[in-house]
Amino acid sequence: MTTKIALITGGYTGEAEVSFKSSDFVYSQLDKNKYDVYLITITKENWYHVTDAGIKIPVRKDDFTLEIDGHIIKFDLAFILIHGSPGEDGRLQGYFDMIDLPYTTCNALTSxxxxxxxxxxxxxxxxxxxxHSNSVMLREFDRENAKQVVEQKLKLPYFVKPNAGGSSIGMTKVKEASELQDALDKAYDAENTGKQVLVEEFIxxxxxxxxxxxxxxxxxxxxxxxxxxxxxxxxxxxxxxxxxxxxxxxxxxxxxxxxxxxxxxxxxxxxxxxxxxxxxxxxxxxxxxxxxxxxxxxxxxxxxxxxxxxxxxxxxxxxxxxxxxxxxxxxxxxx
Structure with missing residues (x-):
């Protein structure tokens, strides 16, 4: 029997579009003689697989299986290709640990x-x-005074970025003090990044x-x-x-x-x-x-x-x- 692989794509952030491209490429490269590959899309609204006939099959979340034409598809491995939440931040890893499904990434804690x-x-x-460059980590309760904290502790220019983001989404290089507040707001408000900001001196x-x-x-x-x-x-x-x-x-x-x-x-x-x-x-x-x-x-x-x-x-x-x-x-x- 071939190994059944759930190739997981999508996600909850702006990086989803990159995840779709990554999964398309990996799918094209996997050896289909060794692996039976099912593309699984995860969004906030749905977890699903689309069959060759174009039928959307929901994932059964209690055990991460699919029911197709009366047959239950149980996976041997999850190949995670979600950049950002929930595939890179430990959430999916924790879920897979609970249902005892191996996966290709770091464990939940490391992720x-x-x-x-x-x-x-x-x-x-x-x-x-x-x-390591000099840096300041700002939490949500620091937001009101964030600009003053950065200016007290760091020297221009800065990189301002979401502390839990990826693909440089929400990131700004700040060369002038007048640019700092807009950069902080952009980083704080980046979708699904936890309302934390990291500011680093430029190297x-x-x-x-x-x-x-x-x-x-x-x-x-x-x-x-x-x-x-x-x-x-x-x-x-x-x-x-x-x-x-x-x-x-x-x-x-x-x-x-x-x-x-x-x-x-x-x-x-x-x-x-x-x-x-x-x-x-x-x-x-x-x-x-x-x-x-x-x-x-x-x-x-x-x-x-x-x-x-x-x-x-x-x-x-x-x-x-x-x-x-x-x-x-x-x-x-x-x-």
Whole structure:
């Protein structure tokens, strides 16, 4: 019998449109001789699968099964491709833990922690060779005085972003004090991000994104890095998803020392946070010092043909089909 995979897409935030593109690509790459794949869409209103005949079948939430033509479809694994809530913040992971269904991502605790950028930085503070920009984390009750708090503790320019968001939604680079309040409001009001804001001092340097995963043999594999060069003010939502605004160089032009350092640091981050499956770490190499500055970790990174992870998989010498198969087999083995 083939392994039954629930390929889960959609979500509750503005990142849903990216999730649909990721799931379309992954579906096209999965080996259908080994895996019986069902695309499951999750929205706030419905959880469902659409059959080849165009019939919408609701997911039975008590055990995450489908009933199609009188047959019950029970899944062996959930392949989670929801960027943002509820697929990247631990909510789905907690549900799957309760019904004993393995999944491809980090566990519920790690997923929840890493969606909180401030908490993540706190956990990674003492990793050798990893630096962190000065920052302030603001909660909802700080909102009235947020501007004054930032101006007292940080120096311009700033990055202002939702503390639990993704795809740079709600993010602003602030170069002048007059821009700060609008940026704070934008971050606070970003949909389904928890009403928390992270403000960080800007680091001048080269920006990189790099994937790491555990394969079916249990080995940690660090993929080649991608350097990001954008014509935008920073790597915002438009720069990420509109062709022509960003140059992505994979593999990045790094010295042997920089490559060795990034591999060592990424493995420590993965282990420190108890990650599973594939994750992607974004970081700067500061121009003046060459120091490595942590930006964020993505536990459900984008998977379109042009996304960083597929680029890096190809640069590593794997096919996407082989890579996704490794993720599935590792998730089943180390559940």
């Amino acid at each position: 929840a922690l890493t969606m909180n950028k401030g908490y993540t930085k706190a956990l990674l503070q003492d990793i050798s060779s990893l630096h 001048v340097g080269r920006e990189f994104s790099q994937g790491i995963f555990r394969n079916s043999a249990g080995e940690l594999i660090v993929l080649p890095a991608t350097e990001v060069k954008t014509t935008r003010e920073f790597f915002d939502f438009e720069a990420k998803y509109i062709p022509g605004l960003t140059e992505e160089i994979t593999p990045a032009d790094l010295t042997d020392e920089q490559k060795e350092r990034s591999v060592r640091v990424l493995k420590e981050i993965y282990l420190r946070l108890d990650c599973k499956g594939m994750v992607r770490v974004d970081y700067f190499l500061e121009s003046e010092t060459g120091n490595m500055y942590f930006i964020e970790i993505n536990t459900v990174p984008g998977q379109t043909a042009q996304s960083f992870i597929p680029q890096q998989v190809r640069a590593y010498g794997m096919t996407e089909t082989g890579f996704y198969g490794e993720l599935i087999e590792a998730s089943l083995r180390f559940k």
